[in-house]
Amino acid sequence: MNDIAPYIILSALLFAIGMVGFLSRRNLIVIFLSTEIMFQGVVLNLVAMGRMHGHVNGQIFALFLLSIAAVEAGLALGLVVLLYRRKGTLDAEHWSSMWG
Amino acid sequence: MVELLKDQFWFSALMTVGIVVALLTAQAYSIYFERKISAWIQDRIGPNRVGPLGLLQPLADGGKFLLKEDIIPANVDKPLFLLAPMIAFGVAMIGFAVLPWGGNVDLDADGAVDVAAQVADPGIGLLYILGIGSLSVYGVVLGGWANNNKYAFFAAMRSTAQMLSYEIPMGMAIVVVVITAGTLRLEDIVLSQIGDGHVWNIVLHPFAFFILLVTLFAETNRTPFDLAEAEQELVGGYHTEYGALKFGMFFLGEYAHMITGSGFIVVLFLGGWHLPGVPGLQPGDVSVGAMLLKITVMAGKIAAFMFLFMWVRWTLPRFRFDQLMRLSWQGLLPISMALAGYATVLVYLGKSTSIPWALGGNIVLLALTLVISQLRQTPVTGRQTNMPAISLTSPAKAR
Amino acid sequence: MIDDQDIIIVDEPELTATERLYLPQIIDGMRTTLRHMFKKTITLQYPEQKREQRIENYRGVHRLNRDEEGRVACVACFMCQTACPAHCIHIVGTESPWDDREKYPLQFDIDELRCIYCGMCEEACPVDAIELTPEYDLVGRTRDEMILDKEKLLEVFDRTVALKPRKNPKISGYAGTGDRDGCQSAGGGQ
Amino acid sequence: MNTEWSFMVYATFALGAAAVYFLLPHTGRSTKTAGHVLGVAALAATMVLCASKFLGTEGANIFFYLSAVVAVGSAVKVITHEKPVYSALYFVLTVLAITPLLILQEAEFLAVALVIIYAGAILVTYVFVIMLSQQGGQPMHDRQSREPFLAVFGGFVTMAAIAGQMAALPEEKGIVGDFAVAAATTAINDRGVDNTSLVGTAMMTEYVVAFEVAGVLLLIAMVGAIAMSKKRVPAETALTPMPVPGKVGREVEPF
Numbered sequence: 001m002n003d004i005a006p007y008i009i010l011s012a013l014l015f016a017i018g019m020v021g022f023l024s025r026r027n028l029i030v031i032f033l034s035t036e037i038m039f040q041g042v043v044l045n046l047v048a049m050g051r052m053h054g055h056v057n058g059q060i061f062a063l064f065l066l067s068i069a070a071v072e073a074g075l076a077l078g079l080v081v082l083l084y085r086r087k088g089t090l091d092a093e094h095w096s097s098m099w100g
Numbered sequence: 101m102v103e104l105l106k107d108q109f110w111f112s113a114l115m116t117v118g119i120v121v122a123l124l125t126a127q128a129y130s131i132y133f134e135r136k137i138s139a140w141i142q143d144r145i146g147p148n149r150v151g152p153l154g155l156l157q158p159l160a161d162g163g164k165f166l167l168k169e170d171i172i173p174a175n176v177d178k179p180l181f182l183l184a185p186m187i188a189f190g191v192a193m194i195g196f197a198v199l200p201w202g203g204n205v206d207l208d209a210d211g212a213v214d215v216a217a218q219v220a221d222p223g224i225g226l227l228y229i230l231g232i233g234s235l236s237v238y239g240v241v242l243g244g245w246a247n248n249n250k251y252a253f254f255a256a257m258r259s260t261a262q263m264l265s266y267e268i269p270m271g272m273a274i275v276v277v278v279i280t281a282g283t284l285r286l287e288d289i290v291l292s293q294i295g296d297g298h299v300w301n302i303v304l305h306p307f308a309f310f311i312l313l314v315t316l317f318a319e320t321n322r323t324p325f326d327l328a329e330a331e332q333e334l335v336g337g338y339h340t341e342y343g344a345l346k347f348g349m350f351f352l353g354e355y356a357h358m359i360t361g362s363g364f365i366v367v368l369f370l371g372g373w374h375l376p377g378v379p380g381l382q383p384g385d386v387s388v389g390a391m392l393l394k395i396t397v398m399a400g401k402i403a404a405f406m407f408l409f410m411w412v413r414w415t416l417p418r419f420r421f422d423q424l425m426r427l428s429w430q431g432l433l434p435i436s437m438a439l440a441g442y443a444t445v446l447v448y449l450g451k452s453t454s455i456p457w458a459l460g461g462n463i464v465l466l467a468l469t470l471v472i473s474q475l476r477q478t479p480v481t482g483r484q485t486n487m488p489a490i491s492l493t494s495p496a497k498a499r
Numbered sequence: 500m501i502d503d504q505d506i507i508i509v510d511e512p513e514l515t516a517t518e519r520l521y522l523p524q525i526i527d528g529m530r531t532t533l534r535h536m537f538k539k540t541i542t543l544q545y546p547e548q549k550r551e552q553r554i555e556n557y558r559g560v561h562r563l564n565r566d567e568e569g570r571v572a573c574v575a576c577f578m579c580q581t582a583c584p585a586h587c588i589h590i591v592g593t594e595s596p597w598d599d600r601e602k603y604p605l606q607f608d609i610d611e612l613r614c615i616y617c618g619m620c621e622e623a624c625p626v627d628a629i630e631l632t633p634e635y636d637l638v639g640r641t642r643d644e645m646i647l648d649k650e651k652l653l654e655v656f657d658r659t660v661a662l663k664p665r666k667n668p669k670i671s672g673y674a675g676t677g678d679r680d681g682c683q684s685a686g687g688g689q
Numbered sequence: 690m691n692t693e694w695s696f697m698v699y700a701t702f703a704l705g706a707a708a709v710y711f712l713l714p715h716t717g718r719s720t721k722t723a724g725h726v727l728g729v730a731a732l733a734a735t736m737v738l739c740a741s742k743f744l745g746t747e748g749a750n751i752f753f754y755l756s757a758v759v760a761v762g763s764a765v766k767v768i769t770h771e772k773p774v775y776s777a778l779y780f781v782l783t784v785l786a787i788t789p790l791l792i793l794q795e796a797e798f799l800a801v802a803l804v805i806i807y808a809g810a811i812l813v814t815y816v817f818v819i820m821l822s823q824q825g826g827q828p829m830h831d832r833q834s835r836e837p838f839l840a841v842f843g844g845f846v847t848m849a850a851i852a853g854q855m856a857a858l859p860e861e862k863g864i865v866g867d868f869a870v871a872a873a874t875t876a877i878n879d880r881g882v883d884n885t886s887l888v889g890t891a892m893m894t895e896y897v898v899a900f901e902v903a904g905v906l907l908l909i910a911m912v913g914a915i916a917m918s919k920k921r922v923p924a925e926t927a928l929t930p931m932p933v934p935g936k937v938g939r940e941v942e943p944f
């Protein structure tokens with residue numbers, strides 16, 4: 001018998017940690033890394049939930065999530081390189097000109 | 101004792117110890133043979149002073165690595181500097197866990213199969229090797245980064261790009277085998293190449309075999325793809341600042357990686373422990389003697405590939421970086437994708453083990469490649485044509 | 500500076516289809532190296548086997564020649580020290596105790612680690628006192644050991660004189676009698 | 690789930706939140722030691738709590754706790770480390786710690802795919818970009834964090850809400866307790882079909898449209914990334930001046 005609660009608490013923990021990082025860090029790359037941590041939490045959650053219901057749909061969602069993460073990493077890192085070329089820094093604060 | 105070994109867990113434990121010991125010896129002697137083969141190719145004799153025929157040379161080398169002063173240069177990123185060789189060595193060592201060495205074994209000769217001569221036999225053995233292989237890039241990258249040295253850094257950058265580029269055709273070439281065999285278990289892949297109407301995958305898909313071989317050269321950072329340690333351009337590459345045992349770990353890790361890669365390609369394309377027609381090497385032979393024979397055959401095939409690695413190293417010059425990238429993205433990738441597509445077509449037609457169909461497709465693909473490469477005359481030099489025109493007059497004259 | 504007319508723009512070679520695959524060339528190269536793998540090696544096992552050596556013009560360790568009476572032949576003229584491109588010769592000359600010359604070297608040091616073994620000292624010597632010998636296995640544990648002084652250089656002479664006799668032993672003519680046959684040095688008249 | 694237990698869980702989460710707060714980069718005096726001590730304490734407390742709660746069930750699997758501790762610890766390190774390279778590497782560690790958790794749940798294919806895709810491809814790209822853009826020294830924006838207190842508080846509240854919900858649910862609702870339809874999973878194993886082919890079959894039949902869409906998405910992303918990085922963006926010659934140290938985040942007026 002396997003218990004789902006620890007998995008869900010763990011995935012929530014990862015999600016929360018990723019959120020804290022996303023909110024508080026200023027380096028663009030670390031911000032994206034934080035979103036990847038949130039992805040990890042979600043993957044874990046999906047798999048656990050799928051297992052609870054006894055089918056692999058959770059795993060398939062997680063696989064799609066992986067492809068989304070790959071897309072996100074590719075585009076985001078491309079953008080980061082562009083931004084870095086433009087301003088010479090990775091500080092997110094430098095891209096706050098749209099604050100209104 | 102035999103009763104204990106009939107449990108797969110204890111048998112695997114024994115296998116692990118045996119493989120690790122054999123592997124460390126094999127790595128040390130790979131270095132010896134690397135030096136010997138380079139010497140033979142260059143009409144020299146090679147190491148012959150330590151022991152008879154120089155056979156104790158690995159011990160001397162090991163002693164040298166151990167006893168040299170272990171320097172950590174100032175301004176390196178110390179934790180990463182220490183971690184990088186460990187990653188390179190450790191990752192190279194754990195890939196062996198899933199290689200099938202000797203098929204099933206009947207230890208007490210009662211006709212029933214007791215254990216498999218394999219450390220672990222997961223259903224995803226092939227993916228496991230791929231995953232481990234994809235981790236191995238960190239040793240090089242971190243080594244280059246932690247050095248705090250521009251040359252090493254260049255090596256790290258090159259290596260990252262190279263590994264990422266060559267992993268894709270490698271995966272595609274493996275997909276060809278996976279589709280043909282219909283499984284990810286390495287033992288099943290070996291078994292799928294044995295028996296009536298089944299041949300080694302190299303006969304069916306020589307092109308995929310060749311692509312996998314080329315990408316293995318790239319993944320193990322061996323000449324002609326050793327741009328990460330191009331000593332003429334980059335001093336020492338990613339291990340410029342390393343010395344003593346830390347360098348030794350990089351060095352041994354490279355050979356361990358080569359041995360894993362050889363074992364991998366042997367399992368995928370050359371039938372693992374199997375030799376057609378030889379008694380004792382068929383799936384039905386499960387005695388202990390047959391297991392030892394199978395392990396010997398497997399090791400022999402791996403040794404042959406190691407020889408190929410070394411032979412190529414002392415023959416070919418290094419690729420230039422743009423050639424390297426072009427080879428991967430414009431050469432190997434389309435061909436391997438076409439091969440994977442063709443393999444699915446074969447499975448759909450139910451001809452996946454038919455030699456004329458598979459070979460015919462390979463030949464057609466080769467002809468197509470030749471025609472296309474003839475039609476597309478890209479420049480062979482690395483001259484960049486889209487650069488702004490420079491004045492050929494010297495600045496002094498122009499003034 | 501490079502002039503325009505000095506620049507040659509080379510056309511890129513057109514590769515055939517098989518050449519673009521690299522494979523035939525690679526196989527060709529591998530065949531070559533495989534052939535070499537079975538060729539006879541020409542290696543000499545050095546300490547046991549030694550190469551046949553040319554005695555006359557081999558440029559190895561220096562020696563200071565002795566004359567017939569066993570004295571150092573050098574006259575402390577500083578020609579070699581001047582000629583030496585590596586500045587590895589150091590001479591302290593003093594008044595000679597013998598009649599046949601005015602000066603002799605009180606001290607004569609050659610730093611064998613700085614020496615580039617060019618043979619200029621040999622060329623420069625007016626009395627052929629300094630010569631290079633066929634001896635090449637000079638080793639030492641310290642840098643000081645590798646600075647050969649007068650005694651050591653004379654010892655080298657004693658060791659090698661049998662192998663390579665002194666080229667021009669007619670030192671006796673030097674004292675001013677005018678008998679200078681065979682002396683090839685440029686700075687003859689001192 | 691009884692109330693005392695959930696309050697103790699809240700307390701450990703608060704401890705962990707404080708640890709994260711202390712570990713986040715600050716200017717001024719380093720609070721790293723305090724953060725590490727608090728973090729270890731929070732992890733240990735959570736382990737003790739969970740072990741006491743789930744002891745005897747398979748949820749108390751030692752591999753689960755080991756991997757979970759490594760995953761959480763390295764995740765905290767990812768968001769708090771001052772050097773982005775270390776952040777990326779700790780993330781690799783997180784992925785490698787998640788892998789056994791997935792294997793424990795019989796998701797072997799996903800586990801290895803995670804390693805290959807995340808550790809082998811995505812994170813290498815991250816390291817690549819970090820190396821490209823992070824030469825020499827630690828810039829100010831890595832040594833400061835933005836609104837650390839509010840962020841940590843938000844994270845803590847999220848976490849507490851989820852855990853509270855979990856604790857509030859009665860056991861028979863199913864989400865807390867054993868895997869409800871675990872019988873189905875065993876049935877899968879009885880049929881002798883391994884996880885990989887199960888995933889593959891579902892993906893190629895039930896979810897084939899989604900599969901195609903994912904492929905198209907990847908293609909679009911590839912085209913987009915190439916189009917984006919092909920264009921040479923001129924550098925803005927006059928860099929915006931760096932904010933004065935200590936005067937970032939809330940205190941800097943944008944206008």
